[in-house]
Amino acid sequence: MEFGYHHSSFATHDDRSPAAALVDRAQRLEDDGFEWLSLMDHLWQLPFHGHRDEAFVECYSGLSAVAAVTDEITLSALVTCVHYRNPVYLAKVVSSLDALSEGRAVLGIGAGWYEDEYDAMDMEFPPADERIRQLRDAIQLCETVWTEDSPASYDGEYYDVDDLYLNPKPDDIPVLVGGGGEQLTLRLTAEYADWWNLPGVTPEEYDHKLSVLREHCENAGRDYDEIETTVTIPTIIRDDTDAAHEVYEDLLEETDEDTTPRDEFRGLIGTPAEVAAGIEEYQALDVDRFQIGVPKNDPETIDRFVDDVMGEF
Incomplete structure (x- = not known):
């Protein structure tokens, strides 16, 4: 099982700028053995991570x-909102990230959900099925435009492209x-995804979603084992369970x-042994990549995860 880090906050805990701290942290994470780094694709900080007026770096600028400054760590949005960029332009952006990183880009993408941002940009927020x-x-x-020789064309239900020159082509x-929508998102995952991610769910909830995904794969004639499964879980580590919850x-x-109240699932909040035991529950579900999301980039949690947890796996 590989480990990833979801960079959901640009809190620095020192006098570095948020952008400089991102770059430094990414180098440190790669050196410590993390194999995947993701950034959120939003205009401002989400309400369950911080405040709208916080410094917040645009996703693909940050990934670039x-x-x-890194050599091996895989890079993605978690996840790109399909509406924030024309998909032709998005194809160019992600292929450019892949070229800059020498083949480390993943197109993390979703259907969009944060209606306040749509309103701020005066964009239509279509129904879920659309x-x-x-x-x-x-x-x-x-x-299509990544694999067809240039000039490439595509005629879709919503998006078209005519004679697009996109070079270099990614490999x-x-x-x-x-996402975890059982009727629509997981069916689309079965049809088109190479990776799938679901954040903030218990092992039991994740196991249920996996069973739904398996069923959609069966209906679509897709080999379920072709899809790499990932999960992103909030994580705080201290020597004492209560102390970890207080920090959270x-x-x-x-x-x-x-x-989130203490009697509900907050993520893996506790001692190194408790966090490791929690990861083992997801490992038992054959999760390919376990990703931590550390509130406010809590430095002690990152240190303790590297020193006291990763070595157990």
């Missing part, structure tokens, strides 16, 4: 900066679909939403 159809169309377009950019509460007080 990371690509320039957003999923647009997502399917965008994935097909990207794969193979995996498509990661994010203190960090998440600095957000625009209430923290």
Whole structure:
């Protein structure tokens, strides 16, 4: 099982700029054995991670900066909103990231959900079924212009491209679909995804989603084992369980939403042994990549995860 880091906050805990801290942290994560780094594709910080007026680096700009200073770590959005960029332009952006990183880009993409950002950009927010159809169309377009000789063309339900010159061509950019909608998203995952991600769910919930995904794969004639499964879980580590929860509460007080109550699933919040035991539950479900999301990039949690948890796997 590989480990990843979801960079959901640009909190620095020192006097570095958020962008400089991102680059430094990415280098450190690669050196420590993390194999995947993702950034959120949003205009501002989400309410359950912080405040809208926080510094927040655009996703593909940040990933490009990371690509320039790392050698091996895989890079993706988690996940690109299908509507924030024309999909032809998105294909160019991701193929450029792949070229800059020498083949380390993943197209992490989803159907969009944060309606406040749509309103801020004066964009239409279509119904869920239409957003999923647009997502399917965008994935097909990207794969077409990445693989067809230039000039490439595509005629889709929502998106078209005529005589597009896209060079250099990437060798193979995996498509990661994010989300757990059982009727639409997981069916699309079965049809088109190379990777699949679901954040913030218990092992039991994740196991249920896997069973739904297997069924969709069977219906689509797709080999379920071709899809690499990933999960992203909030993580805080301290020597004492109560202390870990107190840190979680203190960090998440600095957000625009209430923290998850202690009697509900918050993620892996506890001692190194408890966090390792939690990861083992996902490992037992044959998760290919386990990704931690550390609230506010809590430095002690990152240190303790590297020193006291990763070596167990």
